[in-house]
Amino acid sequence: MSAQAPAVPATSRRRLPPSVTRNLGLVIAFLVICLIGYLTAGARFASIDNTMTILRLAAIIGVVSIGQCFVITSGGIDLSVGSMLGLATVWATTGATQYYADSTTWLLMVFVALAVGVVGGILNGVMVAYGKIVPFMATLALLVAAKGLAEWIANRQTQIIKVRGFEQFFSNDPLGIPVLVWIFALVAAGGWVLYNRTTFGRRTIAIGGNVEATRLAGIKTDRHIVMLYALSGLTVGIAAVMMMGRTMAGTSTHGSLYEMDAIAAVVVGGTLLRGGRGTIFGTVIGVLIFTTLTNIFTQNNLPLSVQQIAKGAIIIAAVLLQQYIASRKTA
Amino acid sequence: MSLSLSRRVLWSASLALAAGLSLSACTGAAPTAAPSAPAATTSAAPGDGNNAAGEKVVIGFSAPAADHGWMGAITKAAIAEAAKFPDVELKVAEGTNDVNLQISQVETFINDKVDAIVILPYDGAALTPVALKAMQAGIPVINVDREFDSPFAARSTILGDNYGMGISAGTYVCEKLGDKKDAVVAEIAGIDNLPLTKDRSEGFAKALADCGLKVSNRVAADFTVQGGEQAASNLLQAAPKIDAIWNHDDDQGVGVMQAIKNSGRSEFIMVGGAGSANVMRDIQADSSVVKATVVYPSTQAADGIRLARLLVQGKSLSDLVEVEVPRKITLFAPVVTKDNVDRYLPTAFES
Numbered sequence: 001m002s003a004q005a006p007a008v009p010a011t012s013r014r015r016l017p018p019s020v021t022r023n024l025g026l027v028i029a030f031l032v033i034c035l036i037g038y039l040t041a042g043a044r045f046a047s048i049d050n051t052m053t054i055l056r057l058a059a060i061i062g063v064v065s066i067g068q069c070f071v072i073t074s075g076g077i078d079l080s081v082g083s084m085l086g087l088a089t090v091w092a093t094t095g096a097t098q099y100y101a102d103s104t105t106w107l108l109m110v111f112v113a114l115a116v117g118v119v120g121g122i123l124n125g126v127m128v129a130y131g132k133i134v135p136f137m138a139t140l141a142l143l144v145a146a147k148g149l150a151e152w153i154a155n156r157q158t159q160i161i162k163v164r165g166f167e168q169f170f171s172n173d174p175l176g177i178p179v180l181v182w183i184f185a186l187v188a189a190g191g192w193v194l195y196n197r198t199t200f201g202r203r204t205i206a207i208g209g210n211v212e213a214t215r216l217a218g219i220k221t222d223r224h225i226v227m228l229y230a231l232s233g234l235t236v237g238i239a240a241v242m243m244m245g246r247t248m249a250g251t252s253t254h255g256s257l258y259e260m261d262a263i264a265a266v267v268v269g270g271t272l273l274r275g276g277r278g279t280i281f282g283t284v285i286g287v288l289i290f291t292t293l294t295n296i297f298t299q300n301n302l303p304l305s306v307q308q309i310a311k312g313a314i315i316i317a318a319v320l321l322q323q324y325i326a327s328r329k330t331a
Numbered sequence: 332m333s334l335s336l337s338r339r340v341l342w343s344a345s346l347a348l349a350a351g352l353s354l355s356a357c358t359g360a361a362p363t364a365a366p367s368a369p370a371a372t373t374s375a376a377p378g379d380g381n382n383a384a385g386e387k388v389v390i391g392f393s394a395p396a397a398d399h400g401w402m403g404a405i406t407k408a409a410i411a412e413a414a415k416f417p418d419v420e421l422k423v424a425e426g427t428n429d430v431n432l433q434i435s436q437v438e439t440f441i442n443d444k445v446d447a448i449v450i451l452p453y454d455g456a457a458l459t460p461v462a463l464k465a466m467q468a469g470i471p472v473i474n475v476d477r478e479f480d481s482p483f484a485a486r487s488t489i490l491g492d493n494y495g496m497g498i499s500a501g502t503y504v505c506e507k508l509g510d511k512k513d514a515v516v517a518e519i520a521g522i523d524n525l526p527l528t529k530d531r532s533e534g535f536a537k538a539l540a541d542c543g544l545k546v547s548n549r550v551a552a553d554f555t556v557q558g559g560e561q562a563a564s565n566l567l568q569a570a571p572k573i574d575a576i577w578n579h580d581d582d583q584g585v586g587v588m589q590a591i592k593n594s595g596r597s598e599f600i601m602v603g604g605a606g607s608a609n610v611m612r613d614i615q616a617d618s619s620v621v622k623a624t625v626v627y628p629s630t631q632a633a634d635g636i637r638l639a640r641l642l643v644q645g646k647s648l649s650d651l652v653e654v655e656v657p658r659k660i661t662l663f664a665p666v667v668t669k670d671n672v673d674r675y676l677p678t679a680f681e682s
Contacts, residue, residue: 049442057435156524158456160480247430247457254457256428294432298439304396304425 041299058291059184066191067235075275076135080142085255087150088240093250106165114237121233125226150252170245208275268318391440396426400682404629412633447639495664497534505542514574523551559583563590581607608679629680
């Protein structure tokens with residue numbers, strides 16, 4: 001189960017000592033959940049097949065969460081991710097898109113999905129940065145509008161993907177690992193580098209800490225905020241392509257309520273909801289905690305309702321822990 | 332004219348026939364009571380036949396979230412059915428409207444190497460790839476209610492009859508007001524644009540056309556109580572005099588009834604849809620405008636559990652001559668009235 005953890009801890013330990021303990025606690029929590037899974041479901045839980053099932057389930061929401069992590073670090077929030085994902089799958093699977101994709105290349109569908117995501121993200125960013133609309137409201141507006149647009153385009157129907165190349169690509173599993181999981185790993189690794197090793201990442205953290213001070217330090221904060229939401233949109237586009245690969249269909253109901261799952265994973269991962277501090281590694285573990293939990297419940301034949309209660313409890317525990325750490329720091 | 336008349340007679344006849352059939356199916360529900368006709372010569376084992384305990388069967392079951400009375404009843408009925416058979420072990424991956432999660436549940440069943448999977452997909456098309464995967468792994472899949480888009484994705488499919496619901500409701504309305512040529516017939520649909528809503532409305536229009544009636548007022552709700560209340564209020568405002576209303580769905584019917592009560596009107600008859608227990612109790616009591624409902628069985632996943640068990644044990648449907656379980660079963664949509672409500676009430680769902 002720990003195989004998918006990118007080579008993060010060693011390097012982040014050197015750079016950010018306080019985040020080490022937080023991530024360590026998270027990893028321990030995750031391992032405890034895995035242990036519970038192993039104790040209740042036995043070898044079935046620990047099998048390679050089941051590990052891949054968990055990772056496939058985590059992959060789509062995981063990619064969305066990486067983008068969300070950047071936005072939340074900057075003190076913003078992106079509520080539009082779920083319905084934007086649906087819209088991207090719809091737009092990329094319309095009869096016209098599939099027709100042109102069939103006569104050229106299936107990558108056209110990928111391009112359309114990514115473009116829809118990025119344009120939606122830029123729209124969010126412009127509303128927040130230049131329109132001075134509170135992120136919660138700006139992205140809520142897009143949540144509603146994107147859902148409506150997706151239903152309108154698809155006429156509330158599910159569009160089936162018939163492009164051969166697309167199907168073939170997603171049925172691959174290089175080195176025994178499904179394409180979806182590869183994409184998740186690449187996005188997580190890319191996100192980690194961008195967050196921890198570039199000025200882009202440092203500026204994001206700075207804006208989340210104090211946007212005025214960052215502006216006075218000569219950084220074009222408005223432009224940066226637009227780029228952040230565009231980045232979130234890009235991850236939504238990638239996740240939309242993954243969803244299409246998993247279901248071979250596009251519909252407005254895809255991704256519904258994913259904004260909540262993504263925000264929960266980011267916050268449980270240790271990113272502060274008020275911004276200024278975040279962790280990509282923690283976000284990945286946060287996603288894995290939730291999906292592993294879901295898997296354990298399925299394995300043990302337990303109702304999903306009970307699991308939602310457990311999920312709620314985990315979120316509260318994580319937020320309380322955050323507050324405790326924050327208060328200890330200021331004290 | 333005579334053609335359409337004979338069609339109606341035929342329809343009524345098949346209605347009565349199916350009512351009888353479903354009655355025997357209901358009473359024979361418990362595996363201990365098996366009133367199978369002795370004269371029946373089938374390829375299945377004699378005597379208790381299909382209901383006799385056979386080899387152990389592990390069935391994985393997955394359905395959408397129970398956000399609606401009918402959907403809640405689907406899972407409850409499936410679990411209750413499995414509990415009747417000591418040789419069935421049911422793994423229930425409970426209710427989700429997230430196809431990503433439902434796919435993962437089916438993957439878990441495949442990993443666990445269950446003997447069969449019964450699935451009511453949230454979205455038939457989106458669940459098709461993983462159902463294909465299960466079939467390729469040698470696990471028979473029983474598809475319930477929302478159809479996959481590949482014929483290879485399921486061994487057997489059980490569907491309700493949406494078009495037939497419309498036909499049944501329309502035929503009943505025709506019987507009641509066939510002579511009134513200027514009768515005002517209204518329709519309260521479910522979520523418009525859904526294929527099932529289109530099917531229901533088309534069937535209704537078709538049956539009405541056979542007796543020279545048509546839908547004068549049509550509104551659409553959204554399968555929720557709140558939506559039903561709003562749609563019905565608007566309808567009652569728009570039409571000062573109505574002779575008959577067909578409401579597609581008894582869950583939204585709770586709101587529809589409230590709106591009718593608030594308006595204080597009772598000059599019309601109302602026909603329900605899907606067949607909830609509270610509507611059937613109203614029909615039984617004959618105390619409101621609801622005089623009938625048409626059934627969209629909430630027991631179809633329970634049927635799926637039975638079929639899955641038969642498939643795995645290598646048995647067939649004992650009342651058919653065939654060696655194998657059928658490829659596709661479309662359930663009937665009977666009209667429930669005061670006269671036959673006792674037959675249907677036991678299997679009706681609570682909304």
